[in-house]
Amino acid sequence: MASGLVHDIQSQVIYGRTYREVHKKKDAPSKWLPGKRHRCLRHGWYRKFGKRWTFADPFPNEIPRRRQRIGDTAGSTRGEEYMASVSHDYLDRIWDFDSLTREERKYTRNYWEAFHIWLVLNPRLLREWAGVDVFDGRIRRVIDGAEVWEDEPNVVVEYRSLYERARFILHRKKDLRYMVELYGELVKDIQR
Numbered sequence: 001m002a003s004g005l006v007h008d009i010q011s012q013v014i015y016g017r018t019y020r021e022v023h024k025k026k027d028a029p030s031k032w033l034p035g036k037r038h039r040c041l042r043h044g045w046y047r048k049f050g051k052r053w054t055f056a057d058p059f060p061n062e063i064p065r066r067r068q069r070i071g072d073t074a075g076s077t078r079g080e081e082y083m084a085s086v087s088h089d090y091l092d093r094i095w096d097f098d099s100l101t102r103e104e105r106k107y108t109r110n111y112w113e114a115f116h117i118w119l120v121l122n123p124r125l126l127r128e129w130a131g132v133d134v135f136d137g138r139i140r141r142v143i144d145g146a147e148v149w150e151d152e153p154n155v156v157v158e159y160r161s162l163y164e165r166a167r168f169i170l171h172r173k174k175d176l177r178y179m180v181e182l183y184g185e186l187v188k189d190i191q192r
C-alpha cells in the first residue's frame, strides 16, 4: 500500500486538500490485516479492478455520476471525499507494481515516494503546476469554464503538516533521502 503520506500528498495535488481522515479511515484495517490483505475492507473500487475499471479507464462514467449524486444530496465536500477515496484505490492498485520483480518494486516505490516528497519541498511548483497555493491558502478551480482562485485557508495548515511529515520521513529513511537528493538535483538541472 502506498503510505498515508503519499496518499495525502497526492490528494493535495489533485484536490487541494489532503483528505487525511479519508485515507486514515480506509487504511485503518491494515493494523490488523497487514499488506495487501487490508484491502478486502474499505477498498471497494480497488477490488473492482479489471471488472469495472482498468488503468486505461480508471474513472468510468459511473464515478463522476456518483460524485454528482453525492454532491447534490450531501454537499460538494462529501462529493470530493468520495473522489479522494476512489483515487486512493486507484493509487493502491498502481502501487502493487505487479509486473515488477521484488527488487524493482522496492526501488520503484521509493522513487515515487521520493517524488511526492520532493513536490512538498517545492511549494512554488505546487502553486504554479498543481494550482494549490500553500502560501496564501487558495485553490485554482475551473468553474463554468472560467479559472478562479478560491480561498481555502485549510490548505496552509494541511501543507504545513505535510511538510513536517515529509522532513521527518527524510530524516528517518536513508533510501528516500538519497532519491530526493539524486533526482531532485537532476530536475533542478533540467529547469535551469
Ligand SMILES: [Zn+2]
Pocket (backbone or CB within 6 Å): 001, 002, 026, 027, 043, 088, 092
Ligand atoms: Zn489503502
